[in-house]
Amino acid sequence: MSAAVDEIDIAIIGAGIVGIVAAAYLAEAGRKVTVFDRTGVCEETSSGNAGxxxxxDVLPLAHKGMMRNVPKWLADPLGPLTIPPAYLPKLAPWLFRFWRAGAPANYEASLAAQAGLMKLAEQEWASLMARSGTGSMLREDGSLELYEREAEFKAALPSWAARDxxxxxxxxxxxxExxxxxxxxADRFTRGTFVPGWKTVSDPKDLGKAIWRHAEVSGASFVKGDVGLxxxxxxxxxxQLKQGRTLFxxxxxxxxxxxxxxxxxQLGDVIPLETERGYNTTLPTGAFDVKRQLIFSGHGFVITPLATGLRVGGAVELGGISRAPNYxxxxxxxxxxxxxLPGLDTSGGREWMGFRPSLPDSLPVIGxxxxxxxxxxxxxxxxxxLTQAAATGRLVRERMLGQKSAIDLTPFSAQRF
Structure with missing residues (x-):
C-alpha cells in the first residue's frame, strides 16, 4: 500500500449537501478530508430541492393529520402521495414502522428531537454562511401556507399549536389579507398562515457548490468514483470503488x-431507509412574480422563487431507487x-426527479x-x-474528533431500529 496515494485520513462517501457541509466542518478543524461521489458536488438530489x-418544520411526517389524509391521497395516482402497487410488498415493513412512529409516545419523542436539531441547524447555518461568505444567497421572506377550506385550516391548527x-x-x-x-x-384560498422565520436560498445547487469551494480552501479534496464496498x-x-480503485x-x-x-x-447495520421520490418543474424566472415560498400542504407541493427560476415541486412517491421516473x-x-396562480406561464420548464432518503420516524441517522x-x-x-446539513456537519465533526456533542445523539442512533 502506498501511503501517499492509497491511504487517506477521513473519507466522506457522498457529495450531496450533507456530505460537503460535513467536509467543510472537518476541513476547518484541520483534518484531511476526501469526498467521493459518482457524479459530482451537489449534482443529484441536492441540486433540485425546493431551496x-x-x-x-419540526413535525414528524407520521403525525395525525398525515395519517388521516393517506387513504385519500393514495386514491389519486397523481396526488401528494403514491405507492406503485408492485412496490407495496417491499414497502410494507417500512409502512408498519411509519404507522408505529405516529403513536403518541413515539411522536412526542421524535418531535422533541427534531425541534432540538432544528434549533441547532438555524444557528449553525448562520455561522457557516458567515464563514463561507455565502450570506448573500439567503432570502428571509418567510413562507405562506394556503388553505382552500375552513375545515382544512382548522385541521391544521393542532400542528401549529405543537410549534407553539x-x-x-x-x-x-x-x-x-x-x-x-x-x-x-386564485380566489379559492380562504385562509393562510405566514411563517416569518422560514428562509430560502437563491439556488440550492449554487449554495452547495459555494460551500464546497469553502471546504476546498480549507483543504478538502474530491474524487469522482462510485463506492461499491x-x-x-x-x-x-x-x-473499493466500482471503477476498480481501492483506498484505506x-x-x-x-x-x-x-x-x-x-x-x-455491509457493516452489519440494517436501517429501514426508504426513498421518497420527489418531482418538480423549474420555470423561467419571469413565469410569475412569487414573493416568497408558497406551501400548498393539502396538495403536497410548494412553489419557490429562486434566482435560477420558479420551482414547482414536492409530492411523495414511495417507489425505491430503480423505477423509471413518472413525470x-x-x-x-x-x-x-x-x-x-392564474396567469402563471407554464412554458419552458425543466422537469426533475430526485431521491429523498426517508426513515419511518422522520429523524436522520447521525451516529x-x-x-x-x-x-x-x-x-x-x-x-x-438542506435545512439540517449544517447541524449535521457540526455533530459529525464533534463525533469524529471525540468532542462533546452539542445535543444528545441518542434519538438519531443507527441502532434505534
Missing part, C-alpha cells in the same frame, strides 16, 4: 443519501399551480456503526437535508 431552510411549544412564530391570515403576502392568488481492514477502513481510510463518513443503507448493511407527477403539480468504531453515518434527512 428552503425549513427550521419551523418550541417558540416558532407564525401568523394566521384571513382571506382579505392574503393578497398582501402574495398578489395574484466498505469494510474493515485492520485499523483502517477499506473503500482512518475514518469514514457514509453520507450517500438514498444509497447509504446499502453500504451500512406525469410533475405535470400534475404544474397544472395545479396554474390554477392556483456510528454498530461494530466499526471508524465508521460514522449521516443520512436519512428526508425532506430536510
Amino acid at each position: 428552503a431552510f425549513a427550521f419551523s 411549544r418550541f417558540g416558532i412564530a407564525y401568523r394566521h391570515l384571513e382571506k382579505h 392574503l393578497a398582501n403576502y402574495q398578489p395574484g392568488l 466498505v469494510r474493515p481492514a485492520g485499523d483502517r477502513i477499506l473503500i 481510510a482512518r475514518q469514514v463518513l457514509i453520507a450517500a443519501g438514498a444509497w447509504s443503507h446499502l453500504l451500512a448493511r 406525469a407527477r410533475s405535470k400534475a403539480m404544474l397544472e395545479k399551480a396554474r390554477k392556483f 456510528g456503526s454498530r461494530s466499526q468504531a471508524g465508521v460514522h453515518y449521516a443520512f436519512g434527512h428526508g425532506h430536510l437535508g
